[in-house]
Each structure stands twice: as C-alpha cells, then as structure tokens.
Amino acid sequence: MTAATPVLSVEGLRKYFPIRRGVLRRVVGHVKAVDDVSFSIARGETLSLVGESGCGKTTTSRCILRAVQPSAGSIRFLAAEGRPVDVASLPRAELRPVRRQMQMIFQDPYSSLNPRMTISDIIGEPLLVNGMGDLESRRKRVAELLDVVQLPRAYMNRFPHAFSGGQRQRIGIARALALNPALIVADEPVSALDVSVQAQIINLMLELQQRLGLSYLFVAHDLSVVKHVSHRVAVMYVGRIVEVADTRTIFAKPRHPYTEALLSAVPVPDPRKRASRIVLEGEVADPSNVPAGCAFHPRCPYATDRCRSERPELRDAGGGNLVACHRADELALRGVAA
Amino acid sequence: MADPILSVRGLETFFHGDEGIVRAVDGASFDLYPGRTLGIVGESGCGKSVTARSILRIVERPGRVESGSIMLRRADGSAVDLAQLDARSKDMRDIRGGEIGYVFQEPMSSLSAYHTIGNQLIEAIRLHRRMSKQDARARAVELLRMVGIPRPEQRVDSYSFELSGGLRQRVMIALALAAEPRILIADEPTTALDVTTQAQILDLIRRIQRERNLAVVLITHDMGVIAEMADAVAVMYLGKVVEAGPVDTIFHAPKHPYTQSLLRSIPSVLAEPLSRLATITGSIPHPFARPAGCPFHPRCPSFVPGTCDVGSPEVVRLAPDHEARCFLFDQPRETAR
Numbered sequence: 062m063t064a065a066t067p068v069l070s071v072e073g074l075r076k077y078f079p080i081r082r083g084v085l086r087r088v089v090g091h092v093k094a095v096d097d098v099s100f101s102i103a104r105g106e107t108l109s110l111v112g113e114s115g116c117g118k119t120t121t122s123r124c125i126l127r128a129v130q131p132s133a134g135s136i137r138f139l140a141a142e143g144r145p146v147d148v149a150s151l152p153r154a155e156l157r158p159v160r161r162q163m164q165m166i167f168q169d170p171y172s173s174l175n176p177r178m179t180i181s182d183i184i185g186e187p188l189l190v191n192g193m194g195d196l197e198s199r200r201k202r203v204a205e206l207l208d209v210v211q212l213p214r215a216y217m218n219r220f221p222h223a224f225s226g227g228q229r230q231r232i233g234i235a236r237a238l239a240l241n242p243a244l245i246v247a248d249e250p251v252s253a254l255d256v257s258v259q260a261q262i263i264n265l266m267l268e269l270q271q272r273l274g275l276s277y278l279f280v281a282h283d284l285s286v287v288k289h290v291s292h293r294v295a296v297m298y299v300g301r302i303v304e305v306a307d308t309r310t311i312f313a314k315p316r317h318p319y320t321e322a323l324l325s326a327v328p329v330p331d332p333r334k335r336a337s338r339i340v341l342e343g344e345v346a347d348p349s350n351v352p353a354g355c356a357f358h359p360r361c362p363y364a365t366d367r368c369r370s371e372r373p374e375l376r377d378a379g380g381g382n383l384v385a386c387h388r389a390d391e392l393a394l395r396g397v398a399a
Numbered sequence: 400m401a402d403p404i405l406s407v408r409g410l411e412t413f414f415h416g417d418e419g420i421v422r423a424v425d426g427a428s429f430d431l432y433p434g435r436t437l438g439i440v441g442e443s444g445c446g447k448s449v450t451a452r453s454i455l456r457i458v459e460r461p462g463r464v465e466s467g468s469i470m471l472r473r474a475d476g477s478a479v480d481l482a483q484l485d486a487r488s489k490d491m492r493d494i495r496g497g498e499i500g501y502v503f504q505e506p507m508s509s510l511s512a513y514h515t516i517g518n519q520l521i522e523a524i525r526l527h528r529r530m531s532k533q534d535a536r537a538r539a540v541e542l543l544r545m546v547g548i549p550r551p552e553q554r555v556d557s558y559s560f561e562l563s564g565g566l567r568q569r570v571m572i573a574l575a576l577a578a579e580p581r582i583l584i585a586d587e588p589t590t591a592l593d594v595t596t597q598a599q600i601l602d603l604i605r606r607i608q609r610e611r612n613l614a615v616v617l618i619t620h621d622m623g624v625i626a627e628m629a630d631a632v633a634v635m636y637l638g639k640v641v642e643a644g645p646v647d648t649i650f651h652a653p654k655h656p657y658t659q660s661l662l663r664s665i666p667s668v669l670a671e672p673l674s675r676l677a678t679i680t681g682s683i684p685h686p687f688a689r690p691a692g693c694p695f696h697p698r699c700p701s702f703v704p705g706t707c708d709v710g711s712p713e714v715v716r717l718a719p720d721h722e723a724r725c726f727l728f729d730q731p732r733e734t735a736r
Contacts, residue, residue, distance in 0.1 A: 225683065227682050257660070257661060258682055259664075285668045286666045289676060309672055323594060328601075328627045329627075329667070329669065330625075330662070397668045
C-alpha cells in the first residue's frame, strides 16, 4: 500500500491570514488557519482530512494546489517525470505543468460546472488550456472519460442543467481525470448529494483509484463517508493535526480525546446502538486567539494543568501513527465498535 | 397509547406551474403522539419539507393543499382540521407558533439580521401571550437559558450574525418554543452543523421533549439521526409515504424495497474501510417526469413488469403499527391472478 516515495509530502505548512484594523490597515493579529501541518500521501493512497468547520482542512487542501499562497512550509509533489518539486515555492510560471498532475473535485456539482458550456467542452477544457491534441483527439478523449465515469457518450453535447447532482459530480470527476493526474484533491465531494447517489460516487472513486493508481486527499466532515474511502485519516483541530492513523485503528482505538469526541458524535444508523454520546461543551477555539497549551484543553474532559500550559507535539503512537496529546498513553479512549 | 395529537390523512399538496403540476405530497398519512418523535426521512424531492409546511399552512404559491385532512387536537380538547382553515385566518395564526413550533433548516436565513435575537423572541412571545415588554424580555432570557445559550442576559441583545451556527440553531429552537407549543416540527435542524454541534442540538431537542412532553416531527435525510431520535418513522419517496413503522422495525425488518435499498446504501462508521457500498441504480426523477405506477419502479430491484409500472400500489398494513405501499404485499391481487 505505501510506496517508497510519497506522491505528496507536506512539511511544516502554515497559512496565516492577517487581521487588519484601523485607517492604516495595520496588522493587529493573525488567523492561524493552518499552523504547522505535516503529512504525506503515497501512490494509490487516500488520506482524509477531517475536523469541524474552521479547523483548516479546506485551507490546507487549497495550499497544496497553490490556490492560496502558503505562509511557510514545503509541499513536495512527485510529478510523473520523477522529479519532486516544492509547490509552495515554485514560481507562478512553472506551476502549470505541476497542476496538470494535481486536480480537484469540488463540493457543489451545481456551481462548479459552467452552465453555458456543453459537457464535452467542460471535460475537454483542461486539454484545451494545456494545448493538448486537436479538436478530434480531444473529443475522443472526452468520450473515453465519459466511459470511465459511466455516463453515456451521447450526453456529450448536452448542457449541465440536464443532469442530476450525481451525474454532474461524475462530469466533475471526468474533468479532473482528463489530464491523467497523480493526485486528486476532493473537498467534500459527496456531501451535497442524496444518500442513494452518494454511494454511487463513493464506489466510482474507489474503483478509479484501483484502476488508475490515483492518490486522493479527501477533505470531509462526514466520518461515515471517510470510513469507506480512506487508507489513513488525519484529524485537524484549530489549524493543527492532532492525530493521524490508519483508518481501522483511528475508528476502533482513537488516541486523542478530540477524535474520541468526534467519533462518539456520529449518529449510528441503528436504533439498537443508541450509545451514550460524549457531548463536547462549548465551541471550536478561535484560530486568531488560540488557547495556550493544547488548543483543545477548554473542551477536553481529560485536561490537566500540563495541558493548559504546554502544547503537545505530534509524536509516535506506534505503527506509524501519530498523536498530539500529553495523556495519550494513559487514557483508554472509546472508538466505534464494529 | 394516548390519542394522537395530530393526525394527517391522505394529504395532497400540489404545485401548479406553467410546465405542469408537481405532486409534491401525494397522499401522506401519519399520526403524531405527545412525548414521541416521528421521523420523516427521504431524499431530495420526496416531499418531506412540503409535508411539514402543509401542516403549518405555509406552502408558498403556486403550491396548494389540495385534499386530505390534518386533524389537530387542541389544548382545550377540541379538534380542528388545519387543511380546512384559511391559511391567513386568526385560528391558523394562533396555531402557528402557538400550538405548533417550527424550526427551519437554515438558521442564517430564517433569523432577521436587522433585529436583535431578544427583540425577535419578544415579538414571538407577545404575539401569543398578553405580556408587558419587560416580562417578555425576562421570558426571552429564560428561553435562551433553557436552550443552553451561555450568558443569556448579554446574548439577548446580540444579532444573529454575531452567533455561531450552533448558537443560531439554539435561538431558532427558543423561538419555536416561545409560545410553549405542544408540537415541534424540526426541518433538517442539524444539516448545516458539524457532528459535534449536531450532537448538542439533538440532545437539546431530546431534553426539551422530555421536560414538556412535546410531540416532535423530525424531518431529515440522515438515517443516523433518525436511528438516534425517532420512535416512529415514515419513509417518503416522491411524495408518498412508502413505508411507516416503529424505528426498530424500519431499521431491522424493513419491507419496502426502497427502505431496504436506502439502508444498504448509507455509509456507516461501522463499515469495513475501502468497502464498496450497495447502490440504488439511477437517480431521483425530475419532478415533471415522475414515472407512472409505483414511483420507485424504475429503480426497484423487485420490479414486476406489468404491475408496478401500471397501477399505483395501495397502503398495505403488515402489522398493527407497520405499513408499506408496495405490490409485493398486495396479497388479494396476487392470489386473484
């Protein structure tokens, strides 16, 4: 599963948004949206970033695509030519060839397709923009891509309004695949879809990964979906990763109290398993005014004095998994039982 | 069990557009009991929200409640059919908010940005209760405290945009409960929220239900929320209640092919990682292109040609409290053939 060299390896990524006040627009503070995040993704692997809204998962994914300029850190991406590049520091002009190999699937299939373009134009646009092939060869490729996402080729000349949410998401996936990317960043790709359609798209993404050896960075808040698609899961809280582990372990034996609380909040679709939930008090900490010590301590039922003053670093939790909690070794946390 | 507080029978709400009629609710029937939660579950376009709006008679034009009855047992013991009332009558306005509270899906667009949450609460209280402004304000603070808003004395003067999504949804619940209704209808109350906040809001609804013996209608697309909250469940598909029964029966012995397929297709935290999900073929048809016969037949694994695509199945009672709308259980017709 894990290849020797990762497709993507992020090191010390930071994104601070300045807060400006007054007539002189002086910088009075920073929103630390992403604060020292490191992870890697192997070829053919799915890493999911999970956390509550505002935890920095979307900003992280946008930094990787250089849709926003990171404040610090490196984003090493292994392109197909075998030469790793640092996306974070690459000059703008050199970004395009790298971006061919990292594509995005968007959350909202209604606003992410141009209503004035035909399906063939939408899926073929990445080819056109990158000057690949003539009209004829592009149409051939679009037809192939429609096969890949299991849509009839006859739909090629229709406009997006003729399609349901699930079909639109397939079109978005076909567009992302047009340039044979190595990495796909999927930001909440199924959260806008109906349950019965969600399953089809999840299956399609699993299938494509097996067939094409794709790596996914999957950003999601729905832990049930995450359980189905991920090899590994990274949990973020207020801009930092608090735990990374393989999917089976993190769901069965979480090591961080925040992961435990997230898991226990997920409703289980079985009325016989109405469990006593850990209901977290309060709200997510403000990323412009992060609490001292562990950012989670004001909501943590296990917090001690040390947690209030000293920030826990991510450290080895065995089996390649990482956790950032002072008490990880002594706590016996509850996962979701199979 | 006690008498139902609300009985809906054969409710039909249609939208008359230029392109034709959309049968948003096409014969829905269910009962609601004090202290119990009825979960209405279904995918987009199934008519679950329109059902709720029909009960409150707030269906927007060109929608209209066409037929059926919505019998409400009022606090004084009398019964009234909401389907027969004028949507703008004094009675209906008293019932709306006074006897039936409604929590909207989108707390951001449902709260006014121009008025403090306190003023919105005071308005709701004084609409239904004769009370001085000072008393109403004290009551507003009390309501905010009840729904678990920290420092309610200060928060009463804040605007909705100053609050987080979870707090806004708590304010919505406080508003819905301002006139102490006996029924609470919550339409996707947690859809826009994080799981942790969702857990808080569901806990809150449960606690208030216990304290006040509220009858709750919970409308959602999330089977997990239904499993956690509901006593009874109505599963809707394209305007029809296709199956209804106690929550345990719906999850552990579902009979309608749609319920069965839906339950198989939901991702679960208990699943094996990287496992494929069962799917329902196709997608939900466009409102103007509803299939003839049973609305589910083009996607149904048990489709019987010549039966399901011709006639519309009637409700079949499978147990005293369990019913399904499917030809598979239409015994008399089967034996007649």
